[in-house]
Amino acid sequence: MNGQVVAVVGATGGLGEPITEALRRRDATVVTVNRSNGADVQLDLRDSTAGDALVEHVRSAHHRLDGVVVAAGIVAFGDLADTDDITIEELLLTNTMGPLWLAKRVAPLLEEAQGFFLNVSGIVAETPMPGMAAYSASKAAAAAATTALSKEWRRRKIRVIDVRPPHTETG
Numbered sequence: 001m002n003g004q005v006v007a008v009v010g011a012t013g014g015l016g017e018p019i020t021e022a023l024r025r026r027d028a029t030v031v032t033v034n035r036s037n038g039a040d041v042q043l044d045l046r047d048s049t050a051g052d053a054l055v056e057h058v059r060s061a062h063h064r065l066d067g068v069v070v071a072a073g074i075v076a077f078g079d080l081a082d083t084d085d086i087t088i089e090e091l092l093l094t095n096t097m098g099p100l101w102l103a104k105r106v107a108p109l110l111e112e113a114q115g116f117f118l119n120v121s122g123i124v125a126e127t128p129m130p131g132m133a134a135y136s137a138s139k140a141a142a143a144a145a146t147t148a149l150s151k152e153w154r155r156r157k158i159r160v161i162d163v164r165p166p167h168t169e170t171g
Contacts, residue, residue, distance in 0.1 A: 001026035004115075005062045007054055009033040009045070009102065010072025015120060019071055031058060031065075035072070045072060045098025046090070051105025058109065065109035067116040070099045073139075080133040088134045095138035100145055107158065116159040119146045123164050 006023050010016035011032035023030050032039040033054060041057045043050035058065045073095045076087050099119045110117060125143035128136035143162050150160035 001028035003027065003029070004066035005029045005031060005058060005064050006067040006069060007031040007033050007041070007058065007065060007106075008069045008071060009043075010070070011039060012036075013071060016069075016071035019069055023069075028066075029062060031062070033072075045070075045102065046093040048097070048101045049105075050098075051102040054102070055105055055109060064113050065106060065115060066113045068102070068106050068110065068118065070102065070117075070119040072098075073120065073122075075132075075135050077131055077135070079131060083134055091134050091138040092141070095135075096141040096145070099142055103149060107153070107156070110158045111153075111156045114157040116161060117146075117149070117153075118161040118163060119143075120163045121146065125162075125164055 001023055006028045008016050008020045008023065008030055011020045011030070012034055020030050020032065031041060031054070033041045033043060035042065035044050041054050043053050074091060076083060076091055103117055106117065109115070119142055121139045121143040124132060124136040125139040128140065143164065146160055146162035150162075153160055
């Protein structure tokens with residue numbers, strides 16, 4: 001990772017923070033990306049054009065982007081019948097649509113660097129759980145998209161990785 005420029009989306013979260021620190025220990029230049037203030041780039045995955053801010057920042061500040069780690073996401077628990085429509089929409093926007101929109105925006109930079117795009121989906125992508133139907137669906141859709149992208153972007157020499165950790169208490 002020495003000298004590589006890697007953006008970590010959700011850099012201060014329960015998974016993003018240790019990923020950020022691990023990359024820094026390996027001498028990567030980490031571009032922190034969060035929805036709230038205090039990051040190198042502030043963006044909201046629910047906005048289809050949010051990735052443009054990341055692209056603009058890395059082109060200006062670093063002139064390259066070797067990798068993107070999407071460690072941002074939201075979770076919701078409860079029976080689907082009791083889950084309000086806005087929560088379902090937020091799950092799909094943040095966990096599924098956001099990473100897709102972001103991938104689309106960063107693809108040209110990753111192709112230039114022959115870099116990587118890593119999305120954290122989770123074990124629920126392959127083992128949906130009761131009381132987590134909408135969340136499981138959002139992560140399964142993200143995993144399917146990541147798998148498809150890995151094949152689609154192979155000829156562009158962009159590695160696409162879907163990471164499926166077990167349940168992790170992220171606060």
